[in-house]
Amino acid sequence: MPLAEIPLCVWRKRAQTLVFRGQTIRYWTAGQGEPLLLIHGFPTASWDWHYLWQPLVQRYRVIACDMLGFGDSAKPLDHEYSLLEQADLQQALLAHLNVEQPVHVLAHDYGDSVAQELLARHYETRVHIASCVFLNGGLFPETHRPVLMQKLLLSPLGWMIGRAFSRDGLVKSFHQIFGPQSRPTESEMDDFWSLIETNQGTRIMHKLINYIPERRVQRERWVDAMQRGEVPLRVIDGEVDPVSGAHMVERYRQLIPNPDTVLLPGIGHYPQTEAPGLVLKHYLEFRDQQVSPPRKVACS
Template structure:
């Protein structure tokens, strides 16, 4: 049975907003039950989860946000982005929603690193994590194979490449990541690019 799609236009209309350290953050929540925090990857946004959104909501209170610098959330320039801050953001969102019980985490890609920080905080008794599932992320440095674009974005010329980043570059990267039977449609690629390009995203990609 195919999973139901949530069009990006509909997804955006369902968003809510809260302020984190002076920055506007878009988030979504649906369902009832134990809290399940979804943490998206680079360079997209929480819309990555839209096929799983309704199935997961049948069992959990599902929570997701576009992290700072991603999707439709604020993308401040001259800001020092960090995984620690993104973990702070996830905890601030849970506090905003008054989630006090142990939270399940489902993370992908860049989100895996944020989830690892939350796990470390679990052992420091700063957050209670009930379970954590990692999807396709660089958990083990010796086996991680970043794309050339990812390496270049971290280089001294990263800021220049980010400004030149285009839909075509995004498509080229996605063609390597998606499987032969799961390649995104042109419409989906337009939507992914819309999320990257929102709020002048390419200028802060590095």
């Protein structure tokens, strides 16, 4: 049975507000039980998780925010955006909600890098991560294959490219990275675009894209954390994603001891919207393994 969507207009009405370092952050939380932190990707927002929200809320205390510069949160123009600061934001949100238990993390894309930073901080005893699942993201800079728009945003003319970015540009980019049979509808594209253009978000896209070189700076620290093996990890990955699909998973299997990976055939960069039922199935299976004898999963 397909998972029910939450319309963006309904999602927005459920938002709450946190002030982080003087900036307004929109966040969502519901459910009871073990805390589960959902971390979204670039260039979209936490609405990316809407198909999974209700099923996860039935089992966990689910928490998500639009990170600084994304979605309905503040998008200050005169600001240097950093993955490390986004990790600070996630910790501030957990503190705001008085979360004291170990936190489970489910992340995607840009959010994978924030999750990697939180994982590194776990081993530095700065936060307690109970488990982490990564969806398609640039876990290793050497396997990341940016699309043309990302390359242009990183160029000296990035500020101009960002300001000229349009819904049509988003459609072209998403057409490249989604699976051929699971591309977003026109209505979904309207909603994705709304989240990007809110608060004049195109003006800062060239600033947000600096996460790509920042990943290279942090690579060794983050990979070292993933290789420690004390925190349960899984990758659930859309196989045909040209940015971070099967080739990224192959590198993961080379570098991470006892790798736990799931490949979703025919699925692209946004598995949580392209195949939410499969993502939910493999995520809950992963969590159930934490309370029963583990077994390795190789493919979908």
